[in-house]
Amino acid sequence: MKWGVLQFPGSCDERDALNACQIAMTALSFGGGSGEAPSSARNVVGDLTGPASLPRLVWHEETDLSDLDGVVVPGGFSYGDYLRAGAIARFSPAMTAVAEFAAAGGPVLGICNGFQVLCESGLLPGALLTNERTRFICRQGDLIVGEADSPFLSGYEAGQTISIPFKHQSGRFFAPPDLLDQIESNNQVAFRYAPGQNPNGSLNDIAGVTNEAGNVIGLMPHPEHAVEGFSGSTDGLGLFQGPAIAAAGAGS
Amino acid sequence: MIQARVLIRPKEGILDAQGKAVEGALPALGFSGIEHVRIGRIVELQADSTDQLEELCEKLLANPLIEDYEIETISG
Numbered sequence: 001m002k003w004g005v006l007q008f009p010g011s012c013d014e015r016d017a018l019n020a021c022q023i024a025m026t027a028l029s030f031g032g033g034s035g036e037a038p039s040s041a042r043n044v045v046g047d048l049t050g051p052a053s054l055p056r057l058v059w060h061e062e063t064d065l066s067d068l069d070g071v072v073v074p075g076g077f078s079y080g081d082y083l084r085a086g087a088i089a090r091f092s093p094a095m096t097a098v099a100e101f102a103a104a105g106g107p108v109l110g111i112c113n114g115f116q117v118l119c120e121s122g123l124l125p126g127a128l129l130t131n132e133r134t135r136f137i138c139r140q141g142d143l144i145v146g147e148a149d150s151p152f153l154s155g156y157e158a159g160q161t162i163s164i165p166f167k168h169q170s171g172r173f174f175a176p177p178d179l180l181d182q183i184e185s186n187n188q189v190a191f192r193y194a195p196g197q198n199p200n201g202s203l204n205d206i207a208g209v210t211n212e213a214g215n216v217i218g219l220m221p222h223p224e225h226a227v228e229g230f231s232g233s234t235d236g237l238g239l240f241q242g243p244a245i246a247a248a249g250a251g252s
Numbered sequence: 253m254i255q256a257r258v259l260i261r262p263k264e265g266i267l268d269a270q271g272k273a274v275e276g277a278l279p280a281l282g283f284s285g286i287e288h289v290r291i292g293r294i295v296e297l298q299a300d301s302t303d304q305l306e307e308l309c310e311k312l313l314a315n316p317l318i319e320d321y322e323i324e325t326i327s328g
Binding site for chain 1: 266267269270271272312313315317318
């Protein structure tokens, strides 16, 4: 499985995301990783010794994603976050290509600013507002995996607690009551902040959601910063391995 | 050219964290009797016509999920 990571002017987490994709795929191909990957996942991951399957950056002016099996929209401050976070990035040529990629069923993961971009694009429901207390938060916290039916969650169990860094200023998830009801009743909640840990005033403690089909997911916390032992948690690996695990499961 | 001004503000009922922070600072500065501070933004622009302004607001200048907008034509 080959990942692409978008890079906007003002992105800052794209290198960590790229690194996370590579570590996640390498761990799968050698049978390791955070979850119990089925051995057939190795076939989907493919040969990682050649450059063809190494993850790559996708500059915001690029429109050809045909070599990719999955796309990460990373964190940062795309186009300076002017107007609203993610509002301008949504109109980049690469995002038009990502919308087509997602419509065709391709897996798309938005992290932090990437989540904001996907919401602004209409690829995910809801909006992200300034944190309730207006402060930038940066700390390790716990998430509870939701019941959403998404390939990105196939490396986790619903209800599982994972430790992931929180790092944002505009992460307060909001949706009008009817849309919120719809997100809940469709099981589109991917992650909630653990009880007592909602850092920003998000409605229903929502930290991440999926689209109706489940192939597009976004979350405010940063799984790409939780993929190596030195950082204290490798719980983020599952998100980068999920689509490959799901594809392997479907194919076997 | 038409000179227009677009006023964008958080929808009623949405907690405006910036407004709250400003409101919270007022007593320390000696202001009293001021409440419900809400912060939005004004976009001034020039356009050939008003035709596209509505669409511009819906697609870019405002996020209709969380913000209301008003378009004011100043001259034209």
